[in-house]
Amino acid sequence: MNNAAIYYEPSAFHLRGKVMGRQSAGAAFMQAVADARPNRVWCYASARVHAQDCAQTLTELGAPRTGVTWIPFSQPQHLAEPGLLYRPDPGIHADAWRRLTHARPDAYSLCGITHTTASHAVMDVLADLPTAPLQGWDALICTSRSVRDSVQMLVENRIEYLRERTGATRFALPQLPLIPLGVHCERFASTSDKRQNARLKLGIEPDEVVVLFTGRLSFHGKAHPLPMYLGLEANAKTAKIVLLQAGWFAHESIEKAFQADAAALCPSVRCIYVDGRNQDNMKQAYAASDIFTSLSDNIQETFGITPIEAMAAGLPVVVSDWDGYRDTVRDGIDGFRVPTLTLPPGTKLGSDLADRFDMGIDDYDRYCAYTSQLVSVDVEAATQAYRRLIVDPGLRAKMGQAGAARSREVFSWSVIFRDYQRLWDELAERRRADARLAPALTPRRRSERADPFAMFASYPTEHVGPGASFRRHEGIDLAAALSRLELASTSFAKSILPAPALIEALLTALEGDWMPFDVLVRAVPDVSPEALASAVVWLSKAGVLDFHKQP
Missing domain, CATH: 3.40.50.2000 (Glycogen Phosphorylase B;)
Known part of the structure; x- marks a missing residue:
C-alpha cells in the first residue's frame, strides 16, 4: 500500500465500546488492508503508540510482515512520499488547510469517506468543502447515490450563498466518487x-x-x-x-x-x-x-x-x-x-x-x-x-x-479495496496532470486556527524583540532557576520549556546589566532567536529574569 497513508485513530478501526456503522466499516477496511498483504503501510497518527497499535492490528488480522511507517500529525509535509492521505471520515477539509500551511496544494492528495450526514458536525464539514483549499485531485467517497445527493445539495447551497454574498465565481471541489462499503x-x-x-x-x-x-x-x-x-x-x-x-x-x-x-x-x-x-x-x-x-x-x-x-x-x-x-x-x-x-x-x-x-x-x-x-x-x-x-x-x-x-x-472487500486503490492512482495522475493549471495559493494558516501569538498580539504590553531588554533577577542562581522547571504547576509543559543547558547559557550571558534582546542573540549564537525568545519569556514568567522596554 505504497500509494496512500492511513489517518489512524484507533477508535475508528476497533469494535470496542459504543459500536456504530463507522467503526464496523473501519474494522472491515483494516481487514481488507491486511488481506492485501502490503509490504508497507504508512500510518499518519498523533502518537507513535497509535502507529504501534496499527502494526499490532495488522498482525492480528493476518499481516505480520507488513511494515508500518509512522508519519506524525506534526509533519504532514511527509505525506508527499506516499502521495495520498486516506481518512475514514469526511473531514478532509481540515487536512486541506494543513496541507496549505505545511506543504503545497499539489504535494499529495486527500481522500475521505461519508458515513452519517445528519449531524450538525458532519453537515458543517460538508458545507465547508467549497471554502477549504481542496483540489480536483482530492476525493470524498460517497457510499450511495442518496448520500452523494445530500453532499451535493449542501455544497451547492453554500456556493449559491457565496456567489450572492461575495460575487465568487470559481470554486475548486473534490471528486465525489461512488464506492460502496464492503463485506468480507x-x-x-x-x-x-x-x-x-x-x-x-x-x-x-x-x-x-x-x-x-x-x-x-x-x-x-x-x-x-x-x-x-x-x-x-x-x-x-x-x-x-x-x-x-x-x-x-x-x-x-x-x-x-x-x-x-x-x-x-x-x-x-x-x-x-x-x-x-x-x-x-x-x-x-x-x-x-x-x-x-x-x-x-x-x-x-x-x-x-x-x-x-x-x-x-x-x-x-x-x-x-x-x-x-x-x-x-x-x-x-x-x-x-x-x-x-x-x-x-x-x-x-x-x-x-x-x-x-x-x-x-x-x-x-x-x-x-x-x-x-x-x-x-x-x-x-x-x-x-x-x-x-x-x-x-x-x-x-x-x-x-x-x-x-x-x-x-x-x-466483497477484495473488490472494493481494488476500487479504492484504483481511485487513489487516478487522483495521483490527476494531481500530476492538473497541478500546473490550478490557481496558485499562498501558504497560509486556516484563519480560525491562528497562531495564538498572532491572534492575541494586542493583549500584552510588549513583544520580545530589539526593544526588549533583560537581566538576571537579583539573588537567583542556576539551581533556583532550574528548580522552577520542577514546580507542580510548570512541569507539565516541559516539552516547550527551555532545556537546562540553555538556561545555564542565558544566566551566564546575563551576569551583568540590562542586555537588549538583539545583543543577547549575538551572545548565545548557537541557539535560534525564536528559541531564545521563548526561553527569556518563560524565565521572566518564572521570576528568573527581569525585563523592560528600552527608552
Whole structure:
C-alpha cells in the first residue's frame, strides 16, 4: 500500500465500546488492508503508540510482515512520499488547510469517506468543502447515490450563498466518487450442519420460519420496528414465525419499548433477542435464519451494511426502499424493496425540525426520531413481501443464491479495496496532470486556527524583540532557576520549556546589566532567536529574569 497513508485513530478501526456503522466499516477496511498483504503501510497518527497499535492490528488480522511507517500529525509535509492521505471520515477539509500551511496544494492528495450526514458536525464539514483549499485531485467517497445527493445539495447551497454574498465565481471541489462499503463474504458463509446446530442452540423448531434483523435496536436512530411487527403478525396465521433480533439496546428503556410494542403488535410472532456484539451470536443468527429484514426509516442511515452481510450469508432480504438500500438490493432478484413515503422538500414542519435542532431545543437523537416518525414504510407491501418468502422455500433459495453471488462480485472487500486503490492512482495522475493549471495559493494558516501569538498580539504590553531588554533577577542562581522547571504547576509543559543547558547559557550571558534582546542573540549564537525568545519569556514568567522596554 505504497500509494496512500492511513489517518489512524484507533477508535475508528476497533469494535470496542459504543459500536456504530463507522467503526464496523473501519474494522472491515483494516481487514481488507491486511488481506492485501502490503509490504508497507504508512500510518499518519498523533502518537507513535497509535502507529504501534496499527502494526499490532495488522498482525492480528493476518499481516505480520507488513511494515508500518509512522508519519506524525506534526509533519504532514511527509505525506508527499506516499502521495495520498486516506481518512475514514469526511473531514478532509481540515487536512486541506494543513496541507496549505505545511506543504503545497499539489504535494499529495486527500481522500475521505461519508458515513452519517445528519449531524450538525458532519453537515458543517460538508458545507465547508467549497471554502477549504481542496483540489480536483482530492476525493470524498460517497457510499450511495442518496448520500452523494445530500453532499451535493449542501455544497451547492453554500456556493449559491457565496456567489450572492461575495460575487465568487470559481470554486475548486473534490471528486465525489461512488464506492460502496464492503463485506468480507467468507465470514458469513454457512453449511447445513451449522444451520442445524444454530437452530438447535436457539431453540428453533424445524417448521418455524426465522426472520432476522441485525444491528442497533433503536426505534429512533435506526429502524422503527412497527411496520416489521405488523407485517410479520399478518403472516403469523399461516406460518410459525420467529423474529430473531440480533443487536443491542442503548439502554433499558429502549429495550422495554421494543418488548412492549412487540407484545402489542405481533403477539403471534415468537421474538428472540440475542446480543449482536458477540460474534458467535451473529454467526448463529445468520446460520439459523431463513429471511433477513431491515425496514430502515432513519436519516442517520446513509448506506446500510447489514443487508449485504445477510446476502453474503445466502439469505433473501426484505428492506425498505431507502437511501443506500436502493443501491445494494435488487428488487425481485435478491429480495424485495418496500416503498417508503415522506414529506416533500420545503414543508414548514421540515423547517421547524431543522430550527429546533439548530437552536438546541432538540438534540440529535430527538431530531432523527421526530423525522423518522414522518417516514412511512408501506406496511401492506412489507406484508406481501414477507408472505412470498415465508410460503415459498424455493424462492427463498433462489433469491438467497442471487444475493450471495452479488455480494461476492460487487461488495466483497477484495473488490472494493481494488476500487479504492484504483481511485487513489487516478487522483495521483490527476494531481500530476492538473497541478500546473490550478490557481496558485499562498501558504497560509486556516484563519480560525491562528497562531495564538498572532491572534492575541494586542493583549500584552510588549513583544520580545530589539526593544526588549533583560537581566538576571537579583539573588537567583542556576539551581533556583532550574528548580522552577520542577514546580507542580510548570512541569507539565516541559516539552516547550527551555532545556537546562540553555538556561545555564542565558544566566551566564546575563551576569551583568540590562542586555537588549538583539545583543543577547549575538551572545548565545548557537541557539535560534525564536528559541531564545521563548526561553527569556518563560524565565521572566518564572521570576528568573527581569525585563523592560528600552527608552
